[in-house]
Amino acid sequence: MIWDWGFTLEILPVLAHAAVISIEATLLGFAIAASLGLVLAVVRIAVPRTGWTISVLVELIRSTPLLIQIFFLYFVFPKFGIVLDAFTAGVLAIGIHYAAYCSEVYRAGFDNIHRGQWEASIALNLSSWTTFRDIIIPQAIPPIVPALGNYLVALFKETPLLSAIAVLELMQTAKIIGSETFRYTEPITLVGLFFLAMSLVSAALIRALERLLNRRNAR
Amino acid sequence: MGIRTLVAMLVVSLAVISVLATQATYSLFLPGLLQGAVLTIEIAVLGSLLAVIMGVLAALARMYGPAPLRWLATAYVEIFRGTSALVQLFWLFFVLPQFGVTLDAFLVAVLALGLNVGAYGSECVRGAIQSVARGQWEAGTALNMSRGQMLRRIILPQAFIAMIPPWGNLFIELLKSTALVSLITLSDLAFKAQQMNQNTFKTIPIFTLVLLMYLAMSLTVSIGMRLLEKRASIGLARGKAT
Numbered sequence: 001m002i003w004d005w006g007f008t009l010e011i012l013p014v015l016a017h018a019a020v021i022s023i024e025a026t027l028l029g030f031a032i033a034a035s036l037g038l039v040l041a042v043v044r045i046a047v048p049r050t051g052w053t054i055s056v057l058v059e060l061i062r063s064t065p066l067l068i069q070i071f072f073l074y075f076v077f078p079k080f081g082i083v084l085d086a087f088t089a090g091v092l093a094i095g096i097h098y099a100a101y102c103s104e105v106y107r108a109g110f111d112n113i114h115r116g117q118w119e120a121s122i123a124l125n126l127s128s129w130t131t132f133r134d135i136i137i138p139q140a141i142p143p144i145v146p147a148l149g150n151y152l153v154a155l156f157k158e159t160p161l162l163s164a165i166a167v168l169e170l171m172q173t174a175k176i177i178g179s180e181t182f183r184y185t186e187p188i189t190l191v192g193l194f195f196l197a198m199s200l201v202s203a204a205l206i207r208a209l210e211r212l213l214n215r216r217n218a219r
Numbered sequence: 220m221g222i223r224t225l226v227a228m229l230v231v232s233l234a235v236i237s238v239l240a241t242q243a244t245y246s247l248f249l250p251g252l253l254q255g256a257v258l259t260i261e262i263a264v265l266g267s268l269l270a271v272i273m274g275v276l277a278a279l280a281r282m283y284g285p286a287p288l289r290w291l292a293t294a295y296v297e298i299f300r301g302t303s304a305l306v307q308l309f310w311l312f313f314v315l316p317q318f319g320v321t322l323d324a325f326l327v328a329v330l331a332l333g334l335n336v337g338a339y340g341s342e343c344v345r346g347a348i349q350s351v352a353r354g355q356w357e358a359g360t361a362l363n364m365s366r367g368q369m370l371r372r373i374i375l376p377q378a379f380i381a382m383i384p385p386w387g388n389l390f391i392e393l394l395k396s397t398a399l400v401s402l403i404t405l406s407d408l409a410f411k412a413q414q415m416n417q418n419t420f421k422t423i424p425i426f427t428l429v430l431l432m433y434l435a436m437s438l439t440v441s442i443g444m445r446l447l448e449k450r451a452s453i454g455l456a457r458g459k460a461t
Contacts (some may be wrong), residue, residue: 055220063437064430065398075422157303184313190309192302199301
């Protein structure tokens with residue numbers, strides 16, 4: 001018997017429980033990525049001469065594997081006296097990694113804002129903070145929401161990496177079930193199906209969102 | 220980022236690696252890590268090759284194939300883009316043997332990463348083909364060329380240039396994903412790092428070297444792809460009305 005339905009039903013609640021951890025890690029990681037990415041993109045514009053430093057930083061983060069960055073935070077930080085538990089280290093690493101990608105998305109959003117908007121706010125004597133908060137960000141964010149959504153999905157698909165530092169998310173749980181019962185077929189396939197379902201649903205949601213935003217922008 | 224900055228970053232990272240290599244704590248780990256890097260490069264190169272083949276085949280099947288082939292290609296792309304690379308790697312490594320197909324870890328690594336990136340690649344092949352102006356097809360029709368001829372002689376050579384930058388990004392993604400193969404017991408760069416870390420607890424030198432080595436490899440790919448793009452677009456004025 002290659003596929004055992006009884007066994008499948010037995011492990012389903014355990015995996016569902018682990019899925020909650022995966023989703024938590026995704027949401028926390030994305031919160032870090034989205035906010036840190038925005039900070040990077042804003043600093044680049046607001047503070048002169050940081051552009052090059054931020055480009056290099058982004059390039060450094062994007063050019064090295066996320067897995068190594070997770071290990072780095074998990075193993076190297078304790079050497080400096082900062083001990084992070086596995087979940088925190090993992091979420092932080094994923095968040096920082098995707099912040100680099102998100103900052104580029106924000107940058108594209110800011111680049112699309114017409115120069116005249118900046119000039120107008122200078123003419124109105126608005127501070128650069130007010131300009132960002134009230135003029136630029138409200139116009140720059142909506143068009144890039146679908147692109148950010150894609151990174152949310154991509155980030156979600158990276159959460160299995162946390163299993164490498166023994167966070168009890170979906171993949172780790174599936175691996176434990178596999179090593180205890182010597183049945184890998186059901187747990188790993190279920191994890192795959194779970195990710196597939198989530199990805200397809202979120203892809204559909206992002207497309208719907210895109211249509212909605214296009215309709216609003218095409219006034 | 221400009222090609223000069225990339226070259227500068229590559230030179231700096233190689234310089235830092237060689238300076239570190241002269242220091243006792245670091246030089247201890249370099250040979251082992253380099254050994255791991257060789258496996259990483261092997262998997263990345265073979266995986267990229269498979270990814271390109273799968274990407275082109277899947278894109279052509281989805282665009283021009285008969286219905287069953289189109290469905291098959293769509294299923295392939297959706298499945299491999301919808302699940303994560305690690306799940307695919309584990310599935311091939313742990314689940315396939317239960318169906319009686321046992322592949323060795325190296326083959327699993329190349330297959331999983333190649334198929335995963337190929338699925339993303341098929342979308343960029345499709346995009347590039349669609350970006351070729353409609354008039355090119357019409358000109359082909361006017362010259363009484365067959366569909367295959369047009370595709371081979373007119374459309375694909377132009378689409379090829381549009382494909383280079385996104386493929387560059389994908390090759391870097393693939394190179395970074397090779398770190399995952401350490402989790403199915405292949406002794407690549409990431410595996411060596413972990414192993415040395417567990418044996419010696421010299422965490423900082425080991426992971427610093429590893430990050431620099433991955434950086435150097437990624438930058439080499441970036442620079443290579445930029446040069447290829449430059450070379451391939453000689454004599455072509457893309458996007459300009461002539």
